[in-house]
Amino acid sequence: MxxxxxxxxxxxxxxxxxxxxxxxxxxxxxxxxxxxxxxxxxxxxxxxxxxxxxxxxxxxxxxxxxxxxGEAAERLSSSGAQQKRRSTMNDALAQWRDSIGVPVYYATYRDGEIEVICVADSPASPAVEEWADFRETGHAHAIGQCLLSQLDEKARKDHLDRYPVQSITPYTVRDSESLRRRLERAGRLEPVIERQEYALGTVCAAIPLTVGSCASTMAISLPSHQADRLLPAVRQLQGEIGRLLGTLAVSISI
Structure with missing residues (x-):
């Protein structure tokens, strides 16, 4: 040797x-x-x-x-910038988790798929367990409903053709037509609220984000016995996002 x-x-x-x-x-x-x-x-x-x-x-x-x-150096540069943006987003989510006292999620709709990018939770406020694939059950949770509400009709139909509406819990929306009507009623800047449709004992709210070129959302979750905290907490998150919009603008594409 x-x-x-x-x-x-x-x-x-x-x-x-x-x-x-x-x-x-x-x-x-x-x-x-x-x-x-x-x-x-x-x-x-x-x-x-x-x-x-x-x-x-x-x-x-x-x-x-x-x-x-060359391309290898450019990939290194891109990867480093992406890691910095992800770190910025993780820091923001952790700050909101601590100030609001709830798990905070950031997700996007990219290349035809729902992608949860970052989650900030704690032992006292754990995130929802992904017991059924988030990508396949977008009709059932607030994150997915919020993202689907931001798509045009063609993209939404394509998604639901690939991932048809199905019952996840007794509270899940029953069919694609009912889901379509609900999504059409969703306000452009209003939170999407979901109660035990994805996980029994859990309520969630998601906020549509208009920063960046792809559909994005911030979301929170709470145990259902704390449902009265959901709307005040998501309104607080909206205010926090507004104050840090400049930070999000450079982080949203991760």
Whole structure:
């Protein structure tokens, strides 16, 4: 078994490669190897070897003698921005969970599917257990009903053709026509209220969000014996969202 490379050699190579990546990122139109070597403080043969390696791995690409960022580097940048947005959203949900005293959910409708992105709950205020797939039972819970109410007729029909209305509890809406009438009555900015339609012993409310290009919602849930808290709590959440709308604007697309 060959000996492992000396750690300082590996670290030095990574440092030099990172300096080159930073130099390329600073040049929107790209730059030639000689210029990048000079800006990174590297000998040209060393720089050229690293540039070729980075290009081979997809972190850079060469166009007409100029090196520009490649797809792999762009994916890293996108992933980092997405993680930052998700962290911002998680922090906001945790803050609202603590100030209102309820579990808080954020969900979107993306690529034809209901997707719960973030949930903030606590041992004292646990989230609803997903005992039936949220994606398949959107007609039965406040999150799904709120998202479906924001779709156009064609997209809504497509969703319900794939996930037909079915009884989840004795309180679930009975058929697609009854659901359609309910969704059409939903106010554009009004909370959607659901009582024990998805989970017995639980009431939920969801708020439609108009920030971003896809249908989104914030929701809360409570035990049914605390149903009198539901409407005041969701109104409080609406106020909190309004105050932090600037933060949400950069986080909503996660």
């Amino acid at each position: 060959p000996p492992e490379p000396h750690p300082t050699t590996l670290i030095g190579s990574v440092q030099r490669a990172m300096r080159l990546l930073e130099a390329v990122a600073a040049r929107e139109q790209g730059a030639p190897a000689k210029q990048l070597a000079r800006e990174a403080g590297l000998a040209l043969p060393t720089a050229y070897h690293l540039l070729r390696t980075l290009a081979h791995e997809g972190y850079l690409r060469r166009e007409k003698g100029l090196f520009v960022l």
